[in-house]
Amino acid sequence: MNRRNFLAAFSTAFLLAAIALTSSRARKFLRKLKRAVLPAPSKHKKAEELISKLQDFNINEEVALTFIENHIKLNQASTWFKIDDKILKIFLLSTDYIQNGADASRKLNWVTYYSPWLAPCYNPFILAQNALAN
C-alpha cells in the first residue's frame, strides 16, 4: 500500500468511526458500557456537581444533597442522571430562592421537591406573591 492509499484508507476509517461514535445508538451503547464498567458517582459527588453548576448561588452541600436524594427517590433514578438546565431549575424551585426575593447571595434553604404532580399547589412564584399580598 503506498502512502496515498494508506492515508485515504485511514481517513475513511476515521470518518466512519467518528460517524458511528456520534450516532445516537453508539452514544447510548457507550453510556450503557460506562455504567456497566464504572462505579456510579456518589450522591455527594452529584451534590458537588450541582453546586459547581450554580456557582453564583449560595448553596451548602446539605441542601444540594437533600435535592439529589429526593430526585433519585422520586424519579426512581440512579446517580448517573445528568444535571442539565431542567434539573437546575427544579432545584432552584425546590428551595426558598423565589419566596425570599430571588436574592442569590442569601443562603438557600430546602423547601420541598418541586413537582406539580407530587406537590400540585407548591408554586414558589404564586406563594411569593401571596406572601406580599398578605
Place this chain on the structure above:
Amino acid sequence: MQYDVIIIGSGFASMFFLQGLLDKKNSPKRILIIEKGANEPHFERLAKRRFIQWSETSTQTITNNTPEKPWTYSIAYGGGSNCWFGSTPRILPNGFKTKTDFGIGQDWPIDYNTLEQYYTKAEGILEVSGGETPYPKSAPYPLPAHRLSEPDEILREAYPEYYFSLPTARASRPSKRPQCCGNGVCFLCPIDSKFTIENGMRYVRDDSRIEVVYNASVKNISHSQGIANGVSATMKDGSEKYFSGDIIALGANAIFNPWILLKSGIKTPQTGKGLCEQAGAAINVKLKGLKNKQGSTVTTGWGVKDLFSNDRSQRSGFMFNTVNRPMNIQLDPNSPFSHLEIIASIEDFRQERNKVTFDDSDKPQIEFHGHSEFAEKTFKRIEELVGELIEPLPIESIKFSHRRTTESHIQCTTPMGESPDSSVADKYCKHHNFSNLYVLGSGNFPTASPENPTLTICALSLYAADNI
C-alpha cells in the same frame, strides 16, 4: 330500544346540548349518550398519568395523511374536557362577521347578541373566573378574575379596553372546585380545579332519564326521507346494537362528526371540508428589571387589540396571551424573572383542500395542506406584530421561538350557514337535510376565530337545544 334523544359523544358539545334539553319545560324522558371511549374517572387518570399523553388518541384513531400536522383530542367520557386547559374567552362580536367588517372569511349565520344569553349561561355552568373584558355582557362572571402578573398589569394599563385577565374555568376562588394554584399541568389538573364534564356535571350519572353506554363506536346513523331514525353502534364486546331515537345529536368532534355523516351516506357538498384551526406561534421575550410570573394561573394576560385593527382586511387577526410557567425561571441570578413566554393565536379560514374523508377503512382520513394565506401573512410577521403591541414593557429582546404544531382546536368541517351548498347545518345546528338531526361542536364554526372555541361550543349547544 326507543329514546327521545340519542346523543353521540360526551364532550362539551354533547353535554351542554343535554343540559339545554334538561332545562326545557318539556324535557325529554329517555336520553341515551353513546360514548366511544371509556369511563375513566379523574383519580384513575391521575394514577396512570405517566402513560397519558393528551394527544395519545389522535394517532390511533385517525389516518393522518399529512402527519406533520397533528390533531389532538381525547376519546373518553367527558371528551375534550379531560385534556383542555380551561380557557374560556368569548368570540368578539366582530368575529361573527369577518366578511362584513373586514371582507375576509365568511359571516356566521348567528351574531354575538343572539348568543350572548347562552354565553352567560355557559359561563355560569363552567363557573368561569373573569373580570372586565371588551365583551358586551349581561351579567358578571361567576368568580372574580385571576390575578395578573406585573407585565400583564403594564399592558392592561396601556390598553385598558383590549388587555385583560383571561376568563377561565380554572377557579380563581374555592367554589364547587378547588382554587387553581398555578401548577401548569392543566391537561390533567392534579387538584381537579378546572371544569370537566366529570366534576361539573355529576348529576348525569344519577339522573334516571339518562343512560350512558361507554366503549361504543357509532357505525352509522340510519335515515330515510329526511328523518334520522336511529344509530347503530359496535359495542365493547364486538356485538352490534341498534338504538332508535326521535332526535339524534352528533356531538363527537370536528373530525368524527363529518366522518360519521359521510359513512352514514349523509353527504352534502361541504361535509368534512374546510378542516382548520388557528395558527399558533410561541414567542420568547426577555424583560429588563421587571418581575414576572406572579399571575395566579398558568395563562393570565389576554390581548385582543389586533382584532380591532383595520389590517384585518389584509391579513388574519390574532390574539396573544402570557404564560406563567414556574419552569421558565432563569438560571441567571441577575434576572431570574426576565423570561416572558407569549403565545399568539392567529385566526384561520376554511379551505376545501383541508378535509376529513371517508374510505373503506375504519378510521377517518385527514388531509391538511396548510393554513390560509391570510393566516400565513400574519404568521410571517408575528414577532414584529407582537413586538409592537408589547412596546410598553421594558424589553431587552424579543424572539420568535417556534410554530406550534397544534392549538388542539379542530374546527370548520360541518359549518353552519344559510344553504346546503355552502354549509352543513343551519343556524340552530340542525342538519340542512334533516328535521331531527343536530350536528354540534366546533365543526359548526364557519371561521376559526383566534379565541379558544370551548365556550362558544357550549353556548351554541345551549342555543340549539333551546330552539328545538
